Amino acid sequence: MCKDLPPLERAVQFHGHVCPGLLMGVRVAEFAQKHLGVNQDIDEELVAVVETNSCGVDAIQSILGCTFGKGNLIYKDYGKNVYTIASREKNRAVRIAQKYRDINSPESIRYRELNSLSQLTDDQEAEREDLLALIFENTMSAPFEELFDWQDIDFVFPEKAQIRATIRCAVCGEGVMDSKATESVEGLICKACLLAKEG
Ligand SMILES: [Zn+2]
Numbered sequence: 182m183c184k185d186l187p188p189l190e191r192a193v194q195f196h197g198h199v200c201p202g203l204l205m206g207v208r209v210a211e212f213a214q215k216h217l218g219v220n221q222d223i224d225e226e227l228v229a230v231v232e233t234n235s236c237g238v239d240a241i242q243s244i245l246g247c248t249f250g251k252g253n254l255i256y257k258d259y260g261k262n263v264y265t266i267a268s269r270e271k272n273r274a275v276r277i278a279q280k281y282r283d284i285n286s287p288e289s290i291r292y293r294e295l296n297s298l299s300q301l302t303d304d305q306e307a308e309r310e311d312l313l314a315l316i317f318e319n320t321m322s323a324p325f326e327e328l329f330d331w332q333d334i335d336f337v338f339p340e341k342a343q344i345r346a347t348i349r350c351a352v353c354g355e356g357v358m359d360s361k362a363t364e365s366v367e368g369l370i371c372k373a374c375l376l377a378k379e380g
């Protein structure tokens with residue numbers, strides 16, 4: 182995945198836009214690489230547990246290579262900007278939590294205000310660009326400890342993803358991973374068919 186690009190650009194290309202959340206994710210990914218002494222994941226050497234599904238996670242996926250598809254991105258729906266990054270090779274894990282700041286900077290309040298408008302005038306668009314440039318500068322240059330707390334933690338590594346057999350659902354006829362199929366009177370059926378029966 183666009184391996185030759187610098188991390189920040191890789192994240193922006195993957196995510197589609199630059200935004201404050203993505204930049205925070207870039208800081209997390211770069212810190213984790215340095216702290217653990219690891220490179221971008223190729224084959225599930227790294228595991229990321231993310232407690233949010235917001236923009237920053239795309240930096241974790243694109244820079245660290247912990248992705249939804251490889252199964253080494255574990256999502257917990259906690260709504261917290263907390264990221265645990267673990268390396269099997271180093272047998273180490275670090276938990277990184279964005280610091281809570283109850284006083285938002287005026288520029289980020291204004292930025293969100295502008296972003297929530299459905300249509301921006303040219304002036305507002307220019308203002309938004311300027312604010313983003315300022316947020317970019319602040320986020321990328323701030324000392325890491327101003328933005329995040331972190332600690333090394335014990336981590337139980339999940340098993341590496343298995344390649345499972347695919348069986349044929351007895352109702353819809355589509356293929357389904359055997360471990361996800363359910364026994365029913367019709368035979369083994371997929372989750373969608375099970376839910377349809379129950380619904
Ligand atoms: Zn975003």
Ligand SMILES: [Zn+2]
Binds near residue numbers: 350
């Ligand atoms: Zn089915």
